[in-house]
Amino acid sequence: MHSARRIATIHIREETDVVTCRQSAKRIAGWLELSQLEQIRFATAVSELARNVYQYAGEGAFHFDLAENATGQLAGLGFEATDHGPGIAAIDQILDGSYVSPTGMGVGLRGAQRLMDDFDIRTSAKGTRIRARKFIYPPRSFPAPAQLNVIREQLQTDGAADPFIELQVRGTELLLTAAELQNKQVELEATNLELENTNKGVVALYSELEKATDEVREASESKSRFFANMTHEIRTPINIVENISKLLLKGVDGPLNPEQHKQVSFISDAASELSELVNELLDISEAESGRIEIVPVRFTLADFIEQLRQFVSALSQRFPVLDWEIAGTTQDVELETDRHRLFQIMRNLIGNAFKYTPSGKVCIRTYLPDEHSIEFLVEDTGVGIAPENHAKVFEEFLRVRSPSQNQIQGTGLGLPLARRLAGLLHGDITLHSELGKGSRFLLKVDRHHGSTAREPVGLDLSGVNILLIDDSEADRYLISRLLQPYHPVIIEAVTAASSIDKLHAVRPDIIFLDLDLPDIAGEDLLESMDWSMHARVLVNTAKPLDEAALERLGRQCRAVLQKSHPDYPEQVLYQVRRLTEEQRDAH
Template structure:
């Protein structure tokens, strides 16, 4: 709790007191050298609340205070507004913006809340107490007693604010009110101009952000394609080196002398490590781009545990100083998930446990926490991981070195890949570890991989503008019938020319674009759209697409729907759902 020092208090009994509150707030903010915009925000918030007190409670008090932090620096300008009125009804709806009043009640209160850094309100039939705070960054030395005295005297001499002094004559009050109203009018006009300029800037900023987002997405896709293509290209020469070195080690073309054998063994080991790195890079790039296909198969948990036992046994031969144990589940259950990817995750977790346990024990335990999930706990007594490095071990190419572990080889891709694969299997990996006390990795995953995942929320297209650009009446009718149960606003255009005005006047949320239009081709219309619209376009065509045209259309649209596809209706609804969810999440 910050300590506060009172500057001034103002009693609100008449409308002119509202003006006094605003003037005092403005002068105090200016005295503290707040920016012009912050002065306007603070004064506007105070004015709205003071007017609420006058209109709805009849009378009340406004207190202005300075707040100190722990080292007695000035850290905030605060106010307290209190009255003994009937309280404010519908306060929760007013503050969250959902309350609609024909008189406009609540708009000022909501606006005042948004203008302050902190805002707290307590209201009941006994009255209302509101506390607002405008933070001062960075904190500065607290004003001296002499400075505080000077601002108090200035406020009083200006006719503002001693709650115990009678206001001057009625005529002077009227003049003061008129002057403040004129000042507010000028401020409003200036603010309107600033808002207009700001709105233009915000529109331009959103445009730049959308463009930057699209560029980042394309860069990410390019990176993934690069990794995928390069790893595929690198695999061939690596395989040649690896296989020929194995032939030489087996003496297929004659025995090697000891020195040659040693040299070829080095080559073979290096090729094997490089091959492992390439495979992990390929898997990671496919996981990032979403190209990994999950193939669920049915198998028994006990069979999989036995596979883990054989793998751990092979590792145990290479790590004779490490004891190991694989503990199965208490009961037999059937799993239906991607066995290959599940083993890939466990291979990384168990391999790391052996690798980072110079001497000790590795235990893998199996749990069935509920009827839908299964868990594997991989526990070791190795070097452990410091808490500050728990998140870092899941970053690509990052290896956390522990004392005496500089000789441990690895790529830094195993754990990041394991976590991504766990997510694809409807699961997650958690870590519990301390330096010097070993590590415990817990993999939790769904026993049955469900292609559809969790039950999606009902599709609701209320308020969503959908533009259908297609000269075929039957195709437009089909799309309309598919979407109408979800209550969108459907707009139709039978040609590219008739769609242009709608594109710019309405800026639809979703655009279905046919490529065979009677006047301008769909490809040319798409090319003429600004890039921010491309993410809203669902190409709706019966044309076969391939080669450079297909690649260009994929870059310039959200998705391509084929009218002749047997699952056409499902694809339409799935793409509309995803596009709508992304747009609502963005807002």
Template sequence: MSNYRRITTVSITHEVDVVSCRQSAKQIAAWLGLSTLEQIRLATSVSELARNIYQYAGQGSFHFDLRKDSQGLVNAIGFEAVDRGHGIREIERILDGSYVSPTGMGVGLRGAQKLMDEFDIQTGTEGTRIRALKVVFPPQPFPSEKRIQEIRRQLQHEGASDPYVELQVRGSELLLTSSELHNKQQELEATNQELENTNKGVVALYSELEKASQELQEASDSKSRFFSNMTHEFRTPINIIENISKLLLKGADGELNPEQYKQVRFISSAAGELSDLVNELLDLAEAESGRMDIVPTRFSLADFTEQLRQFTGALSMRYPSIAWQIAPVHSDVMLDTDRNRLFQILRNLITNAFKYTPEGSVTVRCLLPDNETVEFLVEDSGVGISEDNQARIFEEFARVRIPGLAHVQGNGLGLPLAARLAALLRGEIQLHSEPGAGSRFTARIAREHHQSAVDLQNLDLSGITVLVIDDNEADRYLVHHVLEPFHAVVMESPTAAASIDKMHAIRPDIILLDLDLPDIYGADLLESMDWSLHSRVLINTAKPLENAERDRLLGMCQGILLKTQPDYAEALLQHVQRLAGSLSA
């Protein structure tokens, strides 16, 4: 309790002491700069609890404290209500709202709980102890010892006002609260009218977008069908050329002279390259159209790493000036995914690393960042890729021309195909590169291809409030669109400042927090929240995170969701279902 400082204590023995408690709470809140409505909420909560002590226990004590953070600033007003009565029966039902009393007992207690940010009650036959906190935001300078003594003397000197005066004050506060609610109601009605008018235009816009999206999808399907049909048609004549070339090279119909042998070898080599191109086109078309079959098998990571070592060893014979290493895995685990497709991804990445490293080294490492994912890092010390070209290399047939490496052969399909395959294996490929400093490709793949899917038929988020703190309107819309069919109550805040009132007044069950907010960095907002909210926060970001920052954030929240992952909607539902389940556990 070293971060708490007691301000005053009020002994409750007479009804007038209830008024003293209320006045003390309101004055302390005013000294700390809380808004008038926040002062009223705090005073009302304290008044209800003090009245409970007087009515049901006869007497007790009310302690007022200030809590300071690591920087020495006041970040909360705390109080502790203590009595030695007979305890409160049916306390769990009172707090969850299921207890109905003919006398109204428990209503004030539940109301006080809703008005506070933290609330803890311990009750039994030897008495009741209630501890509660009201957050102060932004944090205020902690008063000096001299100032605390002045506050205490002022509270003791003023004492309790005349009950009739207090009734007048409370009447004025009620009028103020009613006026505030009326203003909010008018603002809400105006906003609803504006939204209704805007919605008509949005509906028309979505209709146009849906039509354009359908046309684009049809064009994409036509392109995929064309690729697939044409490549199948190409394969037959290419196979004939390859097979006849092999027969001629073997001398099946007579020995070839040296010049003929050289010419047929050129034909055979070109047919082989064309065959590889056709195979990659077929795979790319199938991956884009969703017709590619993924056949998960169970195999060990160490065994797969050995397969990569054998492949890299054979490949390296064509590049004698390059040193290479396949780092051993530190912990062998079992994978359940399509081994052939995973090898195809790594084969393309490793081959590319050798191609674009005139001399130096190529290293392949494997990491296990969590229980669901495996990462393969393919690093080289080659020519690197400029930032302008990093997106282009994942486009079909796009090749980056690099001075001094014009001889490098390729068709521009290897990396696009690897990216498509990674998405089909529930993963992604990331690139970090600088010209002249080499490149690092990271293939992040799900260990288990068949992850447990969300039970959409039985998923019910009724009563779950979700606050989306994100300045991107499209991202907020997507979250709302995904969660709305399951009856979640979704609220939106485009800035950190706009979210603070919602967090304190509503206490949402789940908070989706973007990191790149316009007024404050999301991680800083997370740190400023009280710890009871940290258990409700899910980071929802498109920003690539370094390992150190990711570990730091995971220590303060319940998970990190990447907006860029291909199965974003399903992943969002999985996280929300998990957090909603923890609330009811």
């Protein structure tokens, strides 16, 4: 509101002045053509406040005014009530409805406040001033001076109010108000019925949504199980090809001639690439279901940098036009985290940098920002990524393509998996990149993640009896070749039935038990063993196991080994060494 223009003033000195004040309020509201209900509300608010002025202050005045907005239009009808009484105690409690008076004091004031659109009160021991207004919407043309003079003259010539006539008017207004309330009640009942019907529809909709959500969840879990089972089924033969080709390349069964070495290298490289793809698919599946296990080990930063240097050196052979650089820190530090997962993250970041850099340079730098964390920066001078695509590159199966990148192969899994793994290592990956100006991926993780699993050193299995219960000849061969340099006594069984005699006759020191045997399930065979033998069993399986299965098996055996795990050979040697040392210490 911009300003207010005074219409009339009513002085309250006698009780009849309260009636006059109400009648004046009603006439002004009617003159402004407010609705009949709004006229009654305005007049009732004025009447209640005028009665308060007379009752508690003895005398006072009511000033009626018209409110004008900034454009000169009529926007409200208001009044200002003033008195020089003792003021109103507990005014805040009265206005918020929390005040309780045995005489009913404050009820009229609170009611008047609720009947008006704008209400302001100032009270003290020197008196009280109340300003209130009822808005007129939409605003209308402001009355001309001649019209204002007409209403003023009408109010002055009406004379003293007749209380009996006023009572009749009040009775009529009460009937009108009751009729209005009855209409509102009918409308409220209709609205409640509509809301009830709507609520029934909402409940039915929520039920359908819940059912649909359950179906989607079940479908997602079925997809994840199928996905995990299929990738495991694919991984098993790939791992056999990969591991046996590595044994051939190491010359375990004699040196290869140059041509054979070249051929086996091709086999090994192809198996490694295929294994990497399957591993990413399985890791994504495990990350979605929360089954990725972090295995912290201790290693030095210098050793890890050397591992990265060897990887980049081999990778750079496929990108002869690119320069590359790896810079470590000035001091070597010890890390205690999952080395395999850390290398997996860096392999994905570095591989992306090479793939998306047609020419120029790829740099890998290491920083120690504080004593608790470590940072790896992978920077390239490649095609870059537009800001609007920064979040997209971390979405699974999504690749940001451009005409210059059509020949670049990939699944779109590397960066999403890298970020998930970084989170598991208590870290994160941040990206800074502009289109055409290269990219900078910064990996930050904790230096120390958890307990340490030491790599097996100085392993001696002389005189140790090891029973391999597995129907896969390739898997038995792989374990035999892994353990042969440490001179154990290897005993093999291809079925559960053929292993029973060996279990009782030899009482092996270590037992590798496959869960998928052709005659009896591995778990059933495990349960049939005596408890003293359970502590010697290493469950050796390619089956995907959920948390419940791992917990159940963990109570009945020494450890569970996953044949398809990338660190499977290292885990075999570690578990064998730990079990052997514990048995020797016991004796």
